[in-house]
Each structure stands twice: as C-alpha cells, then as structure tokens.
Amino acid sequence: MKTSSLFLPVTTAFFTLMMNQAIAQGTQRPLIPLLKADEIPTLCSSTLDGLRKRVTMLEKLPPAHAKDSKKVLTEWNDLQIALEDLQGPVDILNNVSPDAKVRSTTEACLIETNKFATDLLQSEKLYARFKAIQPTDPIEQKLRQDILYSFDDTGVSLPPEKRARMKEILDKLGELSQEFARNIRDNNQKLTFTPAELQGMPAAYLARAKRDDKGNYLLGFEYPDYKPFMESADNSDARRRYQIAFTNHGTPKNLDILKQAMDLRHEMAGLFGLPSYADLVTRRRMVKNPQTVEKFLTEVQTAVTQLERKEIEELRVFKSETLKTPLADTKLDRWDAEYWQQKIKQARYNVDQEALRKYFPSEAAVPWILHVSGALYGVEFKRVEVPVWDPEVQYYDVIDSKSKERIAGIYLDLYPREGKYGHAAAWGTRGVSTFAHRTPISTLVTNLDRNGLNSDELETLVHEFGHVLHGVLSHTKYVAQAGTNVELDFVEAPSQMYEEWARRKESLTLLAGFCKTACPTIDDALLARLTAAHNYGRGIRYARQLLYASYDMTIHNDKADKEQPLAVWQQMEGATPLGYVPGTEFPGQFGHLMGGYAAGYYGYMWSEVLALDMLSRYNGKLMNPEVGHLYRQDILSRGAEKPAGEMVSSFLGREPNSKAFFDEISGQRLH
Template sequence: MTGTTTMAQQAPAEKNPLLQQYQTAFKVPPFASILPEHFMPAFEEGMKAQQQRIAAIVNQRSVPTFQNTIAALESSGAPLRNVSTVFFNLTSAHTSPELEAISRQMAPRMAQHSDDIYLNAGLFARVKQVYDRQAQQRLTAEQKRLLEKTYKAFVRSGANLDAAKQNNMREINKELSLLTVRFGQNLLAETNSYELIIDKQEDLAGLPPSLVTAAAASAKEAGMEGKWRFTLHNASVMPFLQYSQQRALREKMYKAYTNRCNNGDERDNKEIVARLATLRADRAALLGYASHADFVLEENMAKTPAQANELLNRLWNAALPVAQQEAAEMQQVMDREGKHEQLEAWDWFYYADKVRKEKYNYDAEALRPYFQLENVQEGIFAVAGKLYGITFSPLKDIPVYQQDVMAYEVKEANGQHIGIIYMDFFPRSSKRGGAWMTSYRKQATDKSGRIAPVVSIVCNFTKPTATGPALLTPDEVETFFHEFGHALHGLLSNVKYETLSGTSVPRDFVELPSQIMEHWAFEPQVLQLYAKHYRTGALIPAEMVEKMKAASKFNQGFATVEYLAASLLDMHYHTIKAGQPIDPLVFEKQQMDQLGLISQIAPRYRSTYFQHIFSGGYSAGYYSYIWSEVLDSDAFAAFKETGDIFDPATARSFRKNVLEKGGTAEPMDLYKAFRTRAPEVKFLLKNRGLDSN
C-alpha cells in the first residue's frame, strides 16, 4: 500500500478522478474510476487548497465582512469535502484493508488540519470582528445563523485558549481521532469474524424456513455447503434468538453478540472506551465545561444534561415496571413448560414471541410474505408522493460503488430535478452493521441556483435467496421508513449554505424527520399501497393488520428499557470529570445496578460495541432518539387531528418549516412554526403504551 500511495502521489493531478470535475450523470462520483491509491494525494491536495484559501482570507487587507470572511471560509473546504464524503462513506459501506489503512493514517492528519483552521489566530480575529459588528451589516437570517455557528465553532474548538492549552487540545484531538477509527474497525472485524455453524438438522428446530434458507446460502458462500451458517449481523442473530428452540445455542449466540470487542484479544475495545471517555472529559475541562455532555448539549435542544436526564428518568420510571411485568409473563410460560428454568437474557426474544402469539395470535414471521422489499420501496415512494408530490425514477446507467446499490432520480411533481438517492440494502463483510442515511453531496445554492443533493440509504436487510425475493420483517420495514425520512430531510433541503443544509441540525432534532416517517409504515391505508403477498399479489388481510396493531405495544417495556439503559449509560460516561479513571465493565455494571436494570435485559449497546457514541458521532447524544420521539409523536398527531394522514396543508407546513429549513433556525422555533405550539410528551407515552390510561 505504501508503494502504491507514493506512486499515486507522484502521478499528475489530472489523472486522479477525485481532483477533477465529475463527468458523470448528475455529477455523481465516478466510483469505478476511483481507486484506493487516489485518496491520499486527493486528501493532500484538498488540505493544501483549503490552507491556501484560508491564508488568502487572513492576509487580505480589506475590512472583515460576512462575504470576504464567513462566506469565503464556508467555500474554502469544498475540494476537501468532495474527497472526504466519498472516502468516509466508502469506509462505512464498502471498506477494504487498503481503505482502513488510509483511514488510520488520515485520522490524525485530518484532526490536525481542523485544528490548524480553528486555532488560527488571524482567522479567528477576522471571524470575531464580523461577529462583533454584525449589527452594522445587512445580514439575512440565514447569514446570521451561519455567522453564529462559525463563531461558536471557533470558540468551542479552543480559539480563546492560551498557546499551552491549545497545544494540549491538539494532542487530545489527534488521539481521539485515531481511537474512534480503531473502535469502529475493531467492531466491524469482530462482527464479521464470528460464525455459528450448524450441521445437525435438529439444531434448526423452530427456525423459520426463510432464515434456514439464508443460513444455508451463507454457509455455501463460505465453502461449507450442506451446513448452516449464522452470524452476528442483525438479519441473522435477531431471528435466531427469537425462534431457535435450542436454548444452549441461543445462549451461545447471545453471549457472542453482547461480548463483542470484550474478549481480551487484539479487537478488545475496553481500553479504547476508557481512554475516549477520559480524553473527552479532559477536552471539555480545557474549554471550561463541567463535562463532555455539558459541552455537547449546549448546542442541542436539551441544552443541559439535567434536562436530557429528566426526560430519560421520567420514561425509565414508567417503563421499568412494564418490563418487569413482561418478564413475569414469560416466566409463567416457562413454568408451564415444566422445564424448571429461570428466564435469562438469551430467552427474552424467544419467550416474548411465545407470549405475543398467545396473547394476540400474532406471528411477525407470517407477515414477511407481504413485505417484499421492492413492494415496500414502492409504498415508501407512494407515501412521499402523496405527502410532498415528489416522484422517484430508477437510473440504470449511473455509477454506483457496489453492484447491489440502486440509484433513483427524485423530481418535483412538475418534473423539476430535486436530487439523487442511492439505496444499499444488504449485509456484506465490507459494510458496518446497522442502518444510516448519508450524503455524497449536500444541497446548497450558488450563482447558478440550487445545488442538487446526492444522498444514500445504507441498511443491512434480509437478503434474497436463490428461491425467493428479499422479504422484510416488520422491524426492517420500519427501519426503511426511518432512513427514508432522513433522506427526505437531505433531499428537500432548500438553503443557501451547505453548513446549514438538510440534516445539519442538532442530534436531538435530526431524528424528527426520520421517526415521523415510521408512523406511516403500518397505517391501514398505507399497507394497502404495498403489503402484497409476494407470490399471489393478495393484499394483507384486514385481520392480520388488526393483530399487528393490537400487538404493537407489546414488549414496549423491554424496548424502552434497553434503549433508555444505553442512553443513560452514554450520559454517565460523558458526565465524568476530567482525570476520573474508568474501568468500562465495572463502570457499566455500577450504572445499571443503580438504575435497577433487571438481569434479563442488557443495554441495547454495551460499552465495547456502543458504536453510536464511541465512533459514530452520538457521544452524549444517544438520548436524542427518544427526545425526537416526543417531537415525532406530537407531529404525527397533527396529521391525525385533521382526519387525513396525508393532509396537504399539514404536509406543506412540515416540508416548509422543517424539511426545507435544515439548520437555518433554532429547532424549537422551526417546530413551533409547524405545530404552532411546543411538543407534548403525552403522545409518546400513548404510542409506547406507557401512559396510565
């Protein structure tokens, strides 16, 4: 790799596709032409170009203005952003050993580059002059917002610190950048390395045919034809835990899943977790904050850890008794079976399914035939069309980064181009777990008009088999709607500056557009649009829909408690004081014991694989999903109150005041412009079945 990179660095820039104007349809990245060896020289050139542009800003003699300082700084990083978006999206969705090596090499370099900008005294002096004199300038509301964000970014990066503290900040940032990369790479390797191989038919007892078929195909791909291979990817491990009748195998899979990166080997993340938490606390103290959480939440809707914890604890007190009752019901089923066993964590999914079937005569697996991926996708497109009048057209001759990826052009009802959306659905060893939305190009506005965004949805859904299409679980359907909501936020953005575009909003607001979309997924009239049996084409029966609705609040004690446990663990990690040593396993146990978490439930993410907070940008922010759920539950109620979940006026208001506005105003102001009042928590409690009524 080193030799290849050196040769690439010596190659002329005109041969590097990352350094050229893309000559592709809709100017998307020319993925087939981009090779690993192109990235290092492109990063070098991007950083160099930005340094030169910043030097020009600092050295100019003109009085600092918004245009010659703030707007110039905003556009200075365009070449580097172009390289970074492609690279970091690939390292998440389609990585390789070469890309991972570059990532480790570039992490500290990029941290240094960022510090060189935000700790540039001359640049900050100009930014501060514009900020202090803003009342004397005729700035639009969006310009004022960008100015404020820019000024705060400098201050929050240490621009006001003395030289010694700035040097300390640089060292902390450099180490943090490398540790977050290592955490994520360790987790990907650990998840990919585990496999449970079954070679006896009786060990498949209880598993649905779709899972057995997928496991056989997985084994064949791995050179073990005639056996069945199960992995720690969600599409494999979760249904295994739900349906396998072999308790010992459930225990084996569960422990492998919950002990990822906690096995004392080269992929162990405990020391990384401890160091990340400590470094973040140290950095916050340098900047004058009580904790990392205080630093982060200052810019979020919650504003303080106390306010975030107030909501989390209120919900915890409502949810824990429900979870305890759920555990008691499962124990009763186990007792009736006469096995004289106590309910354990690896039994929860299995016995929850039994209780669900017993109480509601509801089998989620029976719904799969009605949730063919392509049909669900058409349903999602139809919902977006009914709400916002937009259309989606498949693009056949457009570059994609992996053969399974599909691309669509998004248009207004009048045919006007909005943007491009990629969809990448299935697991592979080069992709990290989970589901997310990302951008290859964010919406902005230049002299020529609106710059159209290019966004992507990345998931890990159940794959099609040789004998059938991809059939989704209800959870996967909900995930699809969720990520599509993020995509709409990016696609429908209509702002001037990229820094304020689309999903560039506080963490506890960004989940509103995604989570509100989940509310449409299983509405009866929406199911009529897409829930068709993949063989017969018959619509999902009304009685099945009723059963699904009746069972929708089942197991919400568990779902809420495991989520809240992770959210509170995140907040505890990030409210430690500077210099406080951490032993992750001891720390985690202490926090869960104090909460009273029952032994049959683990936090949704344990410390060593809590990717959201240790390498995914959600540190002191995992609470945001439930914070946003207060918003989305209240927002969907606005549609329901009209008597029409596609009410045109309500949809127009949500698009205009939320989806189009990005980060151009305070989130609560945007929400109130839509709802005409602050959100109310009662709708969340009702949706989760946690209200007292």
C-alpha cells in the same frame, strides 16, 4: 472591479473525479467517485494541501474585507463545500466499499481530514473575521453563531498551551473513532451451530444460511443472521452463545479505546473549566445542560419501570406455562426476552414476524417507500444507471414534481456483504447549497433480508429513509446548514415520526401494488393484530433505551476519569430486572459512543417527544399531501437555518409538548 478567485466555487480533486464520472455517463449530475486504493492517498493529500493554501489566503485578507458578511460567509461556504467533497465520498466508501484496501486508505484519509478540520477551527484570524461581521438576516445570524460555536468548541479562545493540547485530543479522538468502528466492521467471525440448534428457524432462513462440510450452520454478526435467530431459535443455550458473541464482537480492544476516549473527553472539558464532557456538549443542544437530561431520564424511568417489570413477569409466566415447568423454578434470562416476546405475540395476536416477510418483499418495500415519499412531499424518484461500488447498489435522481427539476440524488445500498457497515444508517454524503447551485446526495445503507422484511425491519427501512429525505429535500442557502446538520437531540425526530408510515393502513395497503408477484394485502384484522404486537413490549424497549442513555451520561459525567466502562456497565445493567450477563462486554460494540453520540444518546428519546407531537399535525391522515407539503416546507427544507424548537412550533402552530411520548412509553397510546 477585479474579482478574487476566493469568491468562486472550489473545485477539488475529488469533485473533479465526481464530475468526470458524471460526464462519462452523459449527464452533469454529481456522483460518488469510485476511488481505487492506490489513488486515495495522493488525492487526499493534494486536496488537503489545496485547502490549507486557501485558508492561508483567507487569513491574509485585510480586516476591512470582513465588513461584508455576505463575502465572508460565501468564502466559508466554498471552503466547507470543498472539504465535504473530500470527506463525504471518503466516509461512505470507508463504510461500504467491498475492497478492504479502499476501506483502509479511506480511514487514513478521514483521520487527516479530521486533523485539517481541527486546524481550521483553531485559526484565530478566521475566528476574528466571523466575530467582526454583522449578519444581514436571521439565517446569516444563526450561521455566524453556529460557526463561532464551532471555533469556540475547538479551543480557538484557549491559551496557546491549552489550545495545542485540545488539538492533540481531537486528533486522537478521530483516530480512536476510526479504530473502534473498524474493530466491529471487520470482525468476520462465524459461529458454528448444529442443525439441532437451529430448530425453530424458518425454512427460508435455513436455506440461505452458509454451512460447513459437516452440515453445520455458519452464522456471523449481520442482522439478517442474528436478530431472527434470537427471535426464533428454540435452543436457549444456542441463543445464549450467539448473544454473548454478538455482544462482544468489538472487544476487548474497544473497551480500551472507549476508556481512552472517556479520559480524553473529560480532560477536554477541563480545558474549558467545565466539570464534565456532558456539560461541554449539551450547552449547544436543545437541552442546554446535563441537569435537563437527568430530569428527563428520571421522568422516563418513572413512566416505564413498572411496565417493564410487568412485561418481564408475563414472559416468565408464559415460559413456565409453555414449557410446563414450575413457575418458582422458571427464570427469564436476557437471551430469552426476544424469543418469548415473539412467542407471546404469536399466541395473543397471531403475529409471526417471519410470516410477515411475504407481506413485505424486499424488492417491493423499496419502491413502496419511494412512492409514499413522493406522494407526500411532491417529488419523483427516477432510477438511473451510474457507476456504483457494488452491482446491487441502486441510484435515483430526485425530481421535484412541480418544477420537474432534478433537485438531488440518492444511493441505496440495501443488502449485507462482508466488510460492509453492519447496521442501518443514512449518510448525508453531499449537502445542499442553493447559493452555490449545489444539489445534495444522501446514501442509505441497510442490511435487509433478501427474502422479505418483518414489521420491525420495515420500520427500520422507513426510519432511515426519513434521514435520507431530510438530506435530499433540504433547501438551504449554506451547506453548513443543510439537511441533518441540526441539533443532535432533534436529528432523529423526522425519522422517528416517519416510522408511523410503516404501521398505518393507508400507507401499508399501498405496498402490495409493488410486488412483482401477488403478495397478500394488509387488512383491518391483521393491522389490528400488528398494532397490538407492536405495542406489546414497550416497557422493555424503552427501559433499554433508558439504560443506554443513562450509561452514556454516566461515563461522561464529572467522575468519568475515575470510571472503567465495563465496570459501570456491569453495575448499571446488573440493576435491571434481567440483570447483567457474565462475560458480556456490550460497551465495546456501542458504536454511538464513538460515532458522534457521546453524551447524546438521550437524544433518541428526546427527539421522539418531538416526533410524536409533530405526528399529531397529520390528524390521523398520514397520506395528506397538504400537511406533507407543510412539513417539507417548515422542517425538511429548512435544515439548520432555524433552531429546531422554532421549526417544530411553526409546523405545529403551537409550542410542542410531551404528552404523546409519555402516553407511548407508559403503554397508554393505543394508536
């Protein structure tokens, strides 16, 4: 029998580069290619041309060929792998490359890749092939359904004129998303502060801060600059100036971009006969509809409103007592909140976030979380020297402890630099496919303080590493179901659950063993103080999450085409206890709204319901490898092979519930 090349794995120009680099290093491991700016346009266009030819060949196959579900799904898997071998490396280099020209050319490539994906999912012939197959098992059945949803949501079933308009909208949204992110990422503005304005900042912060020829400090929008300043700088006017600049560092251009996106998304929903973009996207998620989201957010509001007001009033009283000003004349402004929270934590619980950096040195925190993850989930992380885009980037092979086989790879890009993505995130650069003998790669991007981490930053590191684990410990047959390709309102749950390992004694006490020089160990007394400090401010913290989620749903509701993003924000933030700060334009740097979370930000709290419930399965013994193995088996390894609700129920041995979450946000959870 003659075997069509369609059934063989696709080798793209990008994948060839990856393998050539690997071979040069004496290994067959796949790697992220270190592309040069002048290579990218040709590689991108040639790869996409090859993929288009492949699609044309698939479209010409006879209908009888579609009777074999395995063949059809294998062809799709190969196609998705080829597309990911282009998109994965280009996407991460777009966010981390030190070369501005590479970032620019990868952005253009991502826009073209997005256009190809739209064309692919509007192919009526391929859509018909998936409708015709009969899956042979539940995994195939769910994959087929997810693929059909993707085609449907891209407009394949719309009349020709509407389908063409849908393509225009999706292509434009892809361009707007790239422009929005670039306006934030490439803003290299530095604010000038006098030495007097930095009173209260720790010596280590001052020592590393850049200064001009007059001795003034130059601070940018990287988190190691901004967040400690807002927590520790004594000068209220300086904090106000920094907060306004930080809040506005993607505007005014990004407000126009967001408004364009709102209008396009609203029009998109109308093409499907739906009243809003929120209706369009939630139908594929756990919540199923916007009404479920609104009900959930109302319950959150009921749980946190009084606690938020109580905490704000406590901060105002504390400010009055500390500054010895009459309470009636003392106001708590938005730029005061983090500062006075830290002061009250120091006074009540003797917790100084800056002092914690000696407990959590950056060079110890990373090997510590690798060790904790390995012990829990039965893997080992082996440092390997490979080509990287910056000398500080680290690469590790992930080895299964039982089989001793290499199962994945991870890149760690830990420290801030100019032009790099400014927050913390994990990229699933390469998804697993056991059917194609394909191992995954995940990339962790953070902006850690080189001098050490405070407890919040340690928690962020652990959270993002949870996403990395979701990618590299996935063991799915098809790449489309790999890792974090789960429902958007579940994707944060594994990482949110993992945050607990940054707060518990049995895991934290292991960190001191990774310090290069002696560092203090977390004892019971300090842990109790840290727990109390973490718990304080829950009302303010979750009320802010509620505001973000409510705003997101509002600008994607059935009246979105009549709304202006800044006006809605001014009204909604203005109704909160701390009010709206005149001159601020927060929506212009709310990257989630242009980065895949539109009408989905509620998912952070929705998934935390599941995260805190899954945590109960450990029964307070977080380093129990038996439960860790079960979690790897039931959640991490399954990717999107099953609906999220089913996976959680399997892991818990019961239906999930929201009690732990509402205890947490209302201040009743004591740990």
